[in-house]
Amino acid sequence: MQIAFDFGAPTDIALMRAGLRSAFAGYRPHNIREPIGQLIKSMISSRTKDEVSLKAYRRLVECYPRWSELAGAPVPDIERAINDVTHAKDKAFYVKETLGLIARDHPDFDLSFLKELSVPEALAWLQTLPGVGPKVAASTLNFSTLAMPAFVVDTHVLRVLARFGVVGPRADIAAAYHAVMAAVPDWTAFELSEFHVLSKRLGQLSCRFDNPLCGECPLRQHCRFAGSAAGARISRSPLPADRPLVFPGRT
Numbered sequence: 001m002q003i004a005f006d007f008g009a010p011t012d013i014a015l016m017r018a019g020l021r022s023a024f025a026g027y028r029p030h031n032i033r034e035p036i037g038q039l040i041k042s043m044i045s046s047r048t049k050d051e052v053s054l055k056a057y058r059r060l061v062e063c064y065p066r067w068s069e070l071a072g073a074p075v076p077d078i079e080r081a082i083n084d085v086t087h088a089k090d091k092a093f094y095v096k097e098t099l100g101l102i103a104r105d106h107p108d109f110d111l112s113f114l115k116e117l118s119v120p121e122a123l124a125w126l127q128t129l130p131g132v133g134p135k136v137a138a139s140t141l142n143f144s145t146l147a148m149p150a151f152v153v154d155t156h157v158l159r160v161l162a163r164f165g166v167v168g169p170r171a172d173i174a175a176a177y178h179a180v181m182a183a184v185p186d187w188t189a190f191e192l193s194e195f196h197v198l199s200k201r202l203g204q205l206s207c208r209f210d211n212p213l214c215g216e217c218p219l220r221q222h223c224r225f226a227g228s229a230a231g232a233r234i235s236r237s238p239l240p241a242d243r244p245l246v247f248p249g250r251t
């Protein structure tokens with residue numbers, strides 16, 4: 001049984017980053033897509049393996065080389081193009097709805113204006129779009145060519161943060177986002193992107209959903225739940241539904 005540490009989130013995250021960088025040295029995230037492309041890619045990616053969603057996204061942009069063509073496509077046709085992602089029908093509907101809304105004010109689908117907003121303002125704008133929650137909004141800002149400092153929390157990252165002890169066992173994506181952003185307010189977009197990628201990798205390789213491999217985990221020395229049954233149960237019980245990211249005092 002591990003000793004219960006109480007470092008506080010900034011120290012926790014510094015320890016996590018050091019361990020992850022050392023374990024996965026040389027891994028570098030990329031910011032390659034334009035914001036609208038990253039938005040659509042993120043919308044179809046939830047609860048789907050990366051390789052599957054990437055292929056689906058490529059099929060989509062091959063079928064509809066212009067965003068206006070995708071916005072005008074029938075939902076069943078969009079669904080067919082992404083039929084191997086989870087909830088393809090719902091995602092196809094939301095993609096079309098979102099593109100239609102964006103086209104009203106931005107017919108060229110250029111979202112570079114988001115760079116002129118603060119991160120909370122840009123996240124709030126994105127979350128007004130149908131089917132866009134905190135993870136998709138943060139991904140659009142952080143992973144795209146916008147390269148804005150917004151931490152992306154997916155289910156793997158949330159599980160790792162909860163088991164390590166950065167957030168409580170019942171924290172949701174919004175709580176984890178705020179905990180990390182408050183702990184490392186000066187991190188750059190690249191540092192946040194790297195921390196996401198490395199944490200996710202740990203969640204896929206060692207801190208797995210049903211069977212955490214604590215014995216081979218590079219974070220086991222400092223992890224609050226290393227080797228414990230309580231740690232293994234975290235993220236197995238139903239989590240609260242995603243709440244939007246809200247920022248008190250902002251509209």
Ligand code: SF4
Pocket residue numbers: 160163164206207208212213214215217218219220221223224225226227231
């Ligand atoms: S020690 Fe175990 S519970 Fe902690 S982060 Fe690593 S795999 Fe997850």
